[in-house]
Amino acid sequence: MDNITGQDYLIRATAADGMIRAFAATTRQTVETARKTHDLSPVAAAALGRLLTAAQMMGSDMKGEKDLLTIRINCDGPIGGLLVTADAHGHAKGYVNNPAVMLPPNSKGKLDVGGALDLGVLSVIRDIGLKEPYIGQTILVTGEIAEDLTYYFATSEQIPSTVALGVLMNKDNTVRQAGGFIIQLMPGATDDIIDRLEAKISQIDSITAMLDKNMSPEDILQFVLGEFGLIINDRTDCSFFCDCTRERVAKALLSVGRADLEELIGEGKDVEMQCHFCSRKYVFTPDEIRGMLEQA
Numbered sequence: 001m002d003n004i005t006g007q008d009y010l011i012r013a014t015a016a017d018g019m020i021r022a023f024a025a026t027t028r029q030t031v032e033t034a035r036k037t038h039d040l041s042p043v044a045a046a047a048l049g050r051l052l053t054a055a056q057m058m059g060s061d062m063k064g065e066k067d068l069l070t071i072r073i074n075c076d077g078p079i080g081g082l083l084v085t086a087d088a089h090g091h092a093k094g095y096v097n098n099p100a101v102m103l104p105p106n107s108k109g110k111l112d113v114g115g116a117l118d119l120g121v122l123s124v125i126r127d128i129g130l131k132e133p134y135i136g137q138t139i140l141v142t143g144e145i146a147e148d149l150t151y152y153f154a155t156s157e158q159i160p161s162t163v164a165l166g167v168l169m170n171k172d173n174t175v176r177q178a179g180g181f182i183i184q185l186m187p188g189a190t191d192d193i194i195d196r197l198e199a200k201i202s203q204i205d206s207i208t209a210m211l212d213k214n215m216s217p218e219d220i221l222q223f224v225l226g227e228f229g230l231i232i233n234d235r236t237d238c239s240f241f242c243d244c245t246r247e248r249v250a251k252a253l254l255s256v257g258r259a260d261l262e263e264l265i266g267e268g269k270d271v272e273m274q275c276h277f278c279s280r281k282y283v284f285t286p287d288e289i290r291g292m293l294e295q296a
Helices: 030-040 041-057 113-119 146-156 191-202 207-212 217-227 246-254 257-267 285-296
Strands: 010-013 020-024 068-075 082-086 091-097 119-127 134-139 163-170 176-184 229-235 271-274 281-284
Touching: 010 217, 020 041, 020 091, 020 217, 030 041, 030 091, 030 176, 041 068, 041 091, 041 113, 041 146, 041 163, 041 176, 082 163, 082 285, 113 217, 119 146, 134 146, 146 163, 146 176, 163 207, 176 191, 176 207, 176 217, 207 217, 246 281, 257 285, 281 285
Parallel strands: none
Antiparallel strands: 010 020, 010 229, 020 176, 068 082, 068 119, 082 091, 119 134, 163 176, 271 281
16 A cells, blocks of 8 residues: 555554554655754664654654653764654654764765764653653664664563664655554463464564565555555555744753853844754844843
8 A cells, every 4th residue: 555645654553462563654745854963974864864863753652742752862973973763653763972973884875873872872751741851861872773772672671572663765865765563572472473473573574675666555564464464544644844943942042051041132133043953043132132031
């Protein structure tokens, strides 16, 4: 089933009488928007695209209207780190510290995301309205992101999972395909179910090959889980979306401190602030800053 409209979306599903749950997404527009917004190199687009896709799927599992999921990667590689956030409605935003990172292809001739990240730590932060957010961490196992999230689910959340994430680039560096899936075993899954699922997953060449055949999220989960009685529970549209506003940026500017702001006012120059997530620029005049200080 092709995605005729080209709209990014994700689906949530169950199989094997609830012993398996799954997510699958197609995210080309999300990743292409991120690529254009941040002028990303191909390897940076692949890395950020994978993380955005994962965040959209993981975020869809949150229950509250204002719940927020953040995935942060601190690493030693030349990409310098990544950060993405997602809500429960398919919206995600993110950035990389070095958007221009360039590396030769890896030994398989693919974009070397693992080399761009190298050693590091992956943190998953779930802010669900409690006094303190839930934070889970794991080391980067390969830097390929999908494998690292598989390891995270196993060690931090004790959920046996398979994560597949892919971004394909065109020769002109635009995004050709992007998407992925997360398949998880629930408590009570039998050895037979586990063995059959592992055998089916081993038949997958790569998620990028599936995406390049224009397989939809439904097609992908049908291929993997069709024999287990797949039930698709819901569908959510996805997009790259930043909720920054002038008011929020003004609050961030005030956090600089009164003394520094008064010094800026004295210099008589406009202050330009740029959002990390969407690169939107906000300009504040000395008079505006003075008014903000008086109100504060």
